[in-house]
Amino acid sequence: MLDLVIDARPAALSPGFEVKRILPYRLRRMLGPFIFMDHAGPVNLSPELLPTLDVLPHPHIGLSTVSYLFGGQVTHRDSLGVEQIIRPGEVNWMTAGSGIAHSERFEDPATLAGGALEMIQTWVALPEKDEEAAPAFTNYQPQQLPIFTDGGVWMRLIAGDAFGLKNEVKTHSPLFYLHVALQPGARFGLPRGYPERGAYIAKGLVEVAGRPYGPGQLLVFTPGQDPVIVAREASTLMLLGGEPLGPRFIWWNFVSSRRERIEQAKADWEAGRIALPPNDNAEFVPLPPDKSRPAGGPSPAPEALS
Template identity: 50%
Template sequence: MSWLPSNDPVLGDPASCDALELVIVPRTRDLGDGFAVRRALPHGKRQMVGPFIFFDHFGPVQFVSGKGMDVRPHPHIGLATVTYLFDGSIMHRDSEGNIQEIQPGAMNLMTAGRGIAHSERTPDLQRQSGQKMLGLQSWIALPGDSEEISPSFQHYAAADLPMIRDSGFSARVIAGASFGVASPVKMASPWFYTEVTAGADVSVPLDPDHEERAIYLVDGEVEIANERYQGPCLLVFRPGDRITVRTIEPTRMMFLGGDALEGPRHIWWNFVSSSKERIEQAKQDWKTGRFAPVPQEHEFIPLPE
């Protein structure tokens, strides 16, 4: 999706639990038509968790009949986007010719690399009937040697992703490896992303093997080392510690993180790069129409001034 990063301060507190480095309460923004977004990354105290550089929680919102999402074509460079839904559906179209209806539980990874444009809209059928929308969009910054790779798109239906079912909880491995099981999704660097749903009073372990790790509480409440946390919030952990999460009530959460990149990234609008000059080039490329167009689209979001 195409949203300018907010300059508003986002709440972030040092954690009282020794294993926790930071607790981020995302700032809520209304993008119009009652469409609410909670932004956890980037944050003033933490730009990335592994390669995760942008993390938005959108909805829940109920679109009435005839209304829906209309994110017009916009560009990206230097990143991969993950759109993950709990409710609703989105029609993805991109300048590589990919057309895919994104549905709950499916993995949709668009790698921008040297440049791609895409649109995100409510499908016609759901627009006619109205639908509830709830989901997450994340940006994965690409490593330095992959920032200019060819753009691509991967789709895996929910049924094609590994599921783990244990006593009181289930987990869908969206990318990377969790609970000893690996997703089939191809990635430019090591990272992981897993949806975990659990009933009340259930213990769930967070793998200590990943270099950087966080848990995003979508909803519910958990206890970690005798401290309680309620969603929505992002809990960022120090490396190496063994973490056990105990749910206080039924909870939905995302385990995420991965290897740290070799350095920080510059972010402007929808562009991510290790080079300011590359972002300036991308600005001019979009402004002058040098990005490939998105088939079947006749609109676009102009470059912010």
């Protein structure tokens, strides 16, 4: 019933901002089209340290980023000129396509009140036909996202199609993404019709087939099975999955079905051919050093994920 349990690992998002990294994982690189997943927070810092959380302008290609907050707020700025304050319960879907740069700034001291700042960010790989699409950003308000409640279960459809729920969030391949809150004793299943499905436990404690699982674990389920998730205590889950897209190469923030496209993106960022956000262009994240080769050696192949 369970193919794999992935335990989140610590990762530095910026010099002062450590997150829980869930995907990619060495034994499970992708889940449907989802190729990356981070869980940040709850963050407990004094307000004067707020700027240390900022993620400076950095580039992406070949994917969509999906930012979803449980608490706090973050300001998104990108090379399209979009400036958007992201708040809890919204869906913020940025399609990088042929190339975009964006920053994530934490500018409101109230963000840190009582450890309020908490967010999930996922990356969704694009089908080959859409990898070079024009960049785009769309903010979807909570009232645009359907909610279902029943028997100790509350859930919001973030994107895709699940349990008969649909919304207007534009996706590029069949997938589902849900925020689910369970009361103690509540029982919950998974959407049917998708070959790859998983449940990330953000808070609480759940049981599957008599075994307990807790915060920071991604449960990857066997295709074709109909598991029952039982909440041992109040729990928050993120359900995600969909149709696989085939192997992808990934290096830093770049994703592509073609190895040479990753190399081009690296050169483009170093040469300044991916524009910075016009309203946040005084600093940026430089291309990281390649630690897998000696200085001056040939560029290694990006890692292929499937």
